[in-house]
Amino acid sequence: MHKQAQLNRAEFEDQDDETRVQYEGFRPGMYVRLEIENVPCEFVLNFDPHYPMILGGLGNSEGNVGYVQLRLKKHRWYKKILKTRDPLILSLGWRRFQTIPMFYIEDHNGRQRLLKYTPQHMHCGAAFWGPITPQGTGFLAVQSVSGTTPDFRIAATGVVLDLDKSITIVKKLKLTGFPFKIFKNTSFIKGMFNSQLEVAKFEGAAIRTVSGIRGQIKKALRAPAGAFRATFEDKLLMSDIVFVRTWYPVSIPAFYNPVTSLLQPTGEKDSWRGMKTTGQLRHERGIKLKQNKDSLYKPIVREKRHFNKLHIPKALQKALPFKNKPKNLEKKGRTPRDQWRPAVIREPHERRISALISALSAVNNYKMKKAKVKHRQQLKEYLKVKQKEEEQKLKRQKEAKKKIYRMLGQREKKRQKSSLKGSSEGEKSM
Structure with a gap:
């Protein structure tokens, strides 16, 4: 490269600058004049040479505005965590602008679940409405560019992932209802939906009670509006609360505010402030946060529940093993009925008779x-x-049987011998 530069310099050394620019282009160190149209007048009026400017160019597709997805991580030196829907100033590519990012994390099934805050020591996804930037472009984010802060100012860093406009970020939504008719394992639930159409969208969805009984939505009822029939694993109680877990899509706010600090007067260029957070506005105006009564801790008071006695049918009792059969035994520690009877005080003669009878009964019992x-x-x-x-x-009996079988065996042998003699004599006569 050095040799080529020397050859070029030797070749074009005798020619004028205009001819050299046509062949070589603008050489380093040359002065170039640029004309830029539609520049705000404040830029010229409030020009400050202490602020250097860098001139850059954008591609054909980078002039559009749309939804941009980022992979973002809170900087480990930044003290606070970042909150969804809080305005953030991004330095992305050639631009500095303020936008409202929505933080999310991707589950194992591809669902993009909304996060309220950025996770500690971990990446998360972010989506915002802003200028289209090529994939792989790095960025850094700050919460404020006005004034100086003693703490570390870079809030987050990351990279552009995708430019997909069809991004859907969802958050959890839990719908609750209450039973108003209970049969064996079937119940009618109300208060969860508002119309039959809503119930039709959730047919077959899995539902649960707070006590842990699982069930399924079957079909909508005609009245009341939004009520439906559901089946469960077990019989419900009227005090049970039924809920279904759903996912609700969240819209990304279309907010894009370029940082126009160079249009400020001299000495005020570091005082640019964009959209403020709700906490900042509340602090400036002295508005106290209203506490939600439902969010406060209350002493838990639970009434003691009395359950019915367990009833086992007689047919089932017969089929049970003895150890599992209900025993109709009196509880220990119960006082017998005789204690409530009035005490009988006997006469001396009756006492002697009772003692004699007890002695006789003791002798009789001993004999027995x-x-x-x-x-x-x-x-x-x-x-x-x-x-x-x-x-x-x-x-x-065994010995008698042996004798009998022995005699029968001897008799059989004699009969066989006699039959053999008869057959041999017949053959001789022939």
Whole structure:
């Protein structure tokens, strides 16, 4: 390249500048005059030579404005996290402009879910309305360009991903309803939708109760409006709350505000301020944030619920094993009925009679117990004798059977021998 430059210089050294520009173009160090049309008059009136300007050019497709998708990450030195719908100033390509980005993250199924804040130490997606910029262009974002701040000012960095106008960012929407008629596993739900058409769009959707019973939307009812029939895994209670999880598309605000700090008067170029956040406006005007009563913590008061006694049908009780059958036993610690009866005070004669009867009954019980033990012992001995007799009887029967089978076998052998002799004599006579 150095040799080529020396050859060019030697070749065109004798010619004038106009001819050299036609062949070589404008050489470094030459002065060039540019004419730019439709420049605001404030740019000329408030021109400050202390602010250098860089001249650049845009491609044919970069003059349009549309939806741009970015991959964005909050700068690790920036103290605050960024919030969706808060205005942000981007330095993207040749432009500096203020816009309202919407942060999202892409789920495993391709759904672009809205984020309220930028995640810590992780990339996320962002979409905004602004100038079309080629893919792969890097950018940096700041929240304010006015004045000087002692803290780190670059809020986020990233790169342009896509220029797709059909981007759909969604956020969670939970619809709730309440049962007004309950059958076995079927219930009629109201308060979730407003019309039969809305119910028709959600036919077959999975629903759940707060207690964890899963179900499915079946069909809309004629009255009341928005009510529907649903089936569940188990029977509901009237106190159950039914909800369905849905996704609602979020629109990206079409806000694009170029930073016109060079049009400010001399000495005020670093005081440009664009759209302010709601928090800044509230702070400047001294407006206090109204607290939502539903967002405050309250003491939880729950009424004690009384459930009905478990009823098991008789047919099912018969089929159950004994350990699982309900036992109709009295609870321990219950006082017998005799304690509520009035005490009987006996006469001395009656006491002696009662003592004699109790002594006689004790003697009788002892005799009965002794007799039972003796009877059991006799029964054991009797069973042993019977068992021995039974064994001897079986032994005798076996021996008798052996004798009989032995005699039958001998008789059969004799018959066979006699038949063989008869056949041999017949053959000899022939």
